[in-house]
Amino acid sequence: MKNKTPIDKILLSIFQRAFKSITDEMSISLTKTTRSPILCEAKDFVTGLYDAHGNMLEQTENLPILSFSLGPVCKVIIEQYGDDIHPGDVVMHNDVFSMGNQNNDVAVFKPIFAEGILVGWSAAKGHQADIGGAVQGGYNPNATEVWQEALRIPAVKIYEMGELRKDVWALIFANIRLTMVQEDIKAQIGACSLGERRLQALVEKYGIESYEAHKIELFNSTEKMMRGEIAAIPNGKYSGSSMVYYDGKHVGSKFEIKSNITVEDEDITFDFSESSDQTNGFVNGTYTSSCSAITLTLLQMVNPDIPHNEGMLKPLKYIIPVGNILNAAYPKATTFGNHLCPQVADSIFKALGPAIPKKVTAGWNHLLCSLFTGLHPGTGSKYVDICFMGLKGGSGALEGNDGYDHIGMIDASGGLLDQDYEMYEQQTPHQILKHEYLPNSGGVGKWRGGLGVETIIKLGGDDTTMVVFGDGDVEQNYGLFGGKGSVLNSIKLTYPNGENHTPLSKDLIEGIPANTIYTQIAGGGGGFGNPLERDPATVEEDVHNQVVDPEQAKNEYGVVFTAEMKVDIENTNHQRKNI
Numbered sequence: 174m175k176n177k178t179p180i181d182k183i184l185l186s187i188f189q190r191a192f193k194s195i196t197d198e199m200s201i202s203l204t205k206t207t208r209s210p211i212l213c214e215a216k217d218f219v220t221g222l223y224d225a226h227g228n229m230l231e232q233t234e235n236l237p238i239l240s241f242s243l244g245p246v247c248k249v250i251i252e253q254y255g256d257d258i259h260p261g262d263v264v265m266h267n268d269v270f271s272m273g274n275q276n277n278d279v280a281v282f283k284p285i286f287a288e289g290i291l292v293g294w295s296a297a298k299g300h301q302a303d304i305g306g307a308v309q310g311g312y313n314p315n316a317t318e319v320w321q322e323a324l325r326i327p328a329v330k331i332y333e334m335g336e337l338r339k340d341v342w343a344l345i346f347a348n349i350r351l352t353m354v355q356e357d358i359k360a361q362i363g364a365c366s367l368g369e370r371r372l373q374a375l376v377e378k379y380g381i382e383s384y385e386a387h388k389i390e391l392f393n394s395t396e397k398m399m400r401g402e403i404a405a406i407p408n409g410k411y412s413g414s415s416m417v418y419y420d421g422k423h424v425g426s427k428f429e430i431k432s433n434i435t436v437e438d439e440d441i442t443f444d445f446s447e448s449s450d451q452t453n454g455f456v457n458g459t460y461t462s463s464c465s466a467i468t469l470t471l472l473q474m475v476n477p478d479i480p481h482n483e484g485m486l487k488p489l490k491y492i493i494p495v496g497n498i499l500n501a502a503y504p505k506a507t508t509f510g511n512h513l514c515p516q517v518a519d520s521i522f523k524a525l526g527p528a529i530p531k532k533v534t535a536g537w538n539h540l541l542c543s544l545f546t547g548l549h550p551g552t553g554s555k556y557v558d559i560c561f562m563g564l565k566g567g568s569g570a571l572e573g574n575d576g577y578d579h580i581g582m583i584d585a586s587g588g589l590l591d592q593d594y595e596m597y598e599q600q601t602p603h604q605i606l607k608h609e610y611l612p613n614s615g616g617v618g619k620w621r622g623g624l625g626v627e628t629i630i631k632l633g634g635d636d637t638t639m640v641v642f643g644d645g646d647v648e649q650n651y652g653l654f655g656g657k658g659s660v661l662n663s664i665k666l667t668y669p670n671g672e673n674h675t676p677l678s679k680d681l682i683e684g685i686p687a688n689t690i691y692t693q694i695a696g697g698g699g700g701f702g703n704p705l706e707r708d709p710a711t712v713e714e715d716v717h718n719q720v721v722d723p724e725q726a727k728n729e730y731g732v733v734f735t736a737e738m739k740v741d742i743e744n745t746n747h748q749r750k751n752i
Contacts, residue, residue, distance in 0.1 A: 178386035184379065185394070188387045189480055192231035195371040196220045199297060199364040200233040206360040208353050209302045210600055214592055215561050218299035220364060222372060223247045224388060225291045228483035236300075238274070238511050240472070241465035243296045244483070245272035246280055250328045260286045261335030263362055265345070267304065268327045269319065270503045274462040275511050276323030277304045277311040281358065283365035287376040292384065295368030297361040302557040305348040309546040310557040312640045314421040314679040316455045316506035323508070324348040332362075351555060395484030400439035402475035403488055406529055410435050413523030415516040417498070418647040421454035421509075421679035428452065428498050430513065432520040436528075443467045443521070444492040445499050456679065457501035458510035464491045466514035470521045474532040509642055509679070515539045516644075519651070522569075526653060531572045535616060535699030536650030537580075538566030538625055541643030541662040541678060543693070549602050550634045558601045560628070562592050562608055564643070566695035567615055567623025570656065576623030576698035578610060602633030602687075611660070611694065612719055617729040618656025618700020619707050624720060625659060625697040629690065637685040639666075641676045645696060656700030657729075663694045705731050705749045709740045728752075 199220035207213045219239035221232040227247035234240045249272050250264050267279040280298035284291055304311045305324035316322045324345070331341055346355050376384045414431040428449035435442040451457050458466075468489065472479075479485055493500040499517070501507050515537060522533040542564040546557050568576040594605055607629040616622035641664060649658035666674045666682070667690040676682055712732040715721045726732045731749035733741045 178382050180386060180390045184383070185387050185390055188375070188384070189231075189391055191375050192222055192482070193233070193480070195368055196222055196231050196233040198371065199295065199368045200235060202364045202367050203297060203299065203360055206363060207299065207357045209357050210592060210596065211302055211559060212299050212357055214596065215559070218297060219243060220297045220368070221295070222368060223294040223296065225293055227251050227294065228392070229486070230293065230388065230482055232481050234481070237469040238462065238465050238514050239278070239298060240469045240481070242274040242278065242461055243280060243298055245461055246328070247282060247294050247296060250282055253328050258284050258291060259334045260284070261332060262330055263332035263365070264328050265326055265331045265358070266328045267323070268325050269459045269461075269507050269510075271327055272461050274459055274465060275300075276306070276319070276325075276508055277301050279304065279326065279358065281361040281365055283362070283369050285369045285372050287373050287381055290381060292376050292381060293372050295365040295372065297364045299357060299361060301349075301354045301357060303349050303351045303354055305350070308640060308681065309350055309555070309638070310544045310640065312508055312544050312642055313506070314455060314640060314642060314681050316508065317422075317453055318504045318506055320504070322455065322506055351557065391480065392482060392484035392487075395480050395482050396487045398476065398479050399485050400488050402479070403436065403441050404439045406436045406441070406525065408436050408438065409528065411524040411528060413520040413525070415519035415523070416648060417456060417513065417516055418644055419678050420452035420456040422452070423454075424677070426452070428456070430499070430516040430520050432517070432524050434521065434524050440488050440490065441471075442490040442492065445497060446492055446494055449498045451496055451498050451501040451505055454679065455506035456498070456509045456513070457505050457507045458499040458513045459507050460493055460500045462510040463493050463499035463513070463517060466517035467491060467521065469514070470518040473534070474525070474529065512540055512643060530654065533653070534571040534576070535569030535618065535622060535653040535656050535701045536658060537568045537576075537698050538650055538659060538696040539643060539645030539662065540564055541645050541664065541693070541695065542641070543664060543691070544640040544642070545601065545603070545632070545637055547602070547634050547637040551602060556601055558597070560630070560693075562597070563626060563628030563693040563695055566625035566662070567659065567697035569650070569653075569698040570616070570618055570620035570622050570701035572701060573620065575621045576615065578615075578624040579626045579695065580623065604631045604633060606631055606690075610720070611697070613721055613725045614660050614697035615720065616650065616652050616657050616659040616698055616700035617704040617725070618652055619702030619704060620656070620700065621707070621715070622652070622656070622659055622698030622700045625695045628693045628695070632685060632689045632691055633687055635687050636683075637689075639676070639682045639685055641678060641680040641682070643678055646678050649696065650699045652699040653701050655703035657704070658699050659697040660694065662696050665692045666690070667692070704729050705752060709742070709745055713740050
């Protein structure tokens with residue numbers, strides 16, 4: 174449909190940048206007002222603006238896996254409430270079976286009106302420290318159905334025309350253990366109110382007609398940009414696969430994530446129909462989390478300046494049948510679903526690598542995480558902590574660049590920040606003994622994978638519960654085009670009596686005594702290209718920085734050093750010829 178209102182290219186840019194500025198300001202607001210370290214430190218949340226129909230105007234995805242998570246829910250809310258949407262309404266939602274992505278990721282939506290007309294929505298979604306269910310913190314490796322994981326919250330108004338629905342509020346939070354969660358939801362409401370004010374001011378300044386016309390033009394121009402990026406990929410059908418190990422129920426179980434990608438001119442289809450069936454454990458994805466994983470992986474391979482709005486998504490088609498491990502059927506457990514993102518990304522990179530080798534990376538280290546809960550002996554308060562500092566490791570290298578060293582958290586794209594050490598030791602009873610880059614942990618290659626980390630913590634407080642969830646302890650990540658993978662992930666508990674225990678990658682361990690030592694290795698990223706082609710001077714710099722040791726330099730990179738720890742050119746040439 175052709176716009177009747179003239180399009181001003183400068184004003185178009187103003188709208189695009191204003192939308193982004195608003196979501197960024199909402200993000201800053203949440204960072205400053207939330208209480209849980211998961212939100213205020215790790216920034217495990219997303220803020221967004223959507224039009225009256227739920228189409229994305231812009232998002233600020235502090236966590237990349239949330240890149241697709243709000244728009245589908247907004248459309249569910251619009252369909253559910255129809256004309257029963259009013260100024261001052263606030264809607265809350267987390268239900269994974271009505272387009273939510275993960276139970277703990279709770280969204281707040283606020284409709285935005287100008288001149289009495291619905292013109293948009295502001296929204297914020299964040300990972301809550303608790304969401305009910307059988308296990309504090311929301312991760313239950315023993316779960317087989319959703320009610321064992323969380324309180325389901327289908328779209329429900331918690332404010333109606335500006336009035337708090339006290340009965341609804343009380344019902345929800347009677348089923349959530351930590352009062353902190355109430356405060357964090359209030360912060361999300363505040364961020365949405367900020368977004369509401371900013372978009373109202375923008376629309377009032379330029380008029381509804383101008384806003385609507387330029388919004389449509391922005392969608393069209395963004396779609397054109399994305400189609401141009403897809404057109405640069407050779408037409409064809411491409412396939413790749415990766416593996417998921419252990420579903421939390423059956424030791425030794427494994428599942429395939431298989432992508433069949435079709436590129437046809439300016440359109441791209443991601444078909445995961447041949448992936449394994451859903452599991453009987455909690456290692457299942459939701460449609461929304463899986464589409465987010467696909468989207469963020471593609472975004473790594475295209476122009477980073479493409480605006481994040483509805484036009485970006487129009488050339489993309491997702492095929493993920495219900496009952497698939499990436500789209501579990503009701504009422505399956507799905508909390509682990511966000512953490513299938515690395516395997517989704519791996520399958521896409523492997524599929525498209527031969528077609529666009531300069532735009533893909535080698536394998537990223539898979540997440541292996543520990544969530545600690547208990548009673549803080551110093552404060553007498555319950556706490557929940559996801560040990561962000563040790564759980565991710567390094568990213569994969571790509572042509573021309575080494576991988577990022579220990580990227581923070583999640584999942585195929587980094588995004589989350591590490592924890593502040595002093596805040597960690599205030600908010601939990603634990604003491605950090607070591608948190609350092611791990612030498613030799615980057616996969617070798619012409620371009621080296623990013624380094625992993627070693628983390629050692631002394632647990633404080635008796636009767637600590639630890640939930641382990643993740644992967645990468647069975648198969649190391651992969652290198653590309655002659656590069657090699659990294660070291661395996663691992664977690665070990667050393668109890669005060671000297672006994673060692675290695676938990677499974679999906680595990681629930683209760684009653685851990687104080688002074689237990691927790692040791693974690695998070696591997697690095699995969700290498701890219703033949704390691705014998707790496708510049709000897711760069712290898713020398715890595716050795717001096719203790720990134721690699723002289724033995725790895727000699728055996729893997731073929732670089733030999735003199736007694737003065739300088740590159741021995743003659744012996745290096747000889748060594749490289751004989752490896």
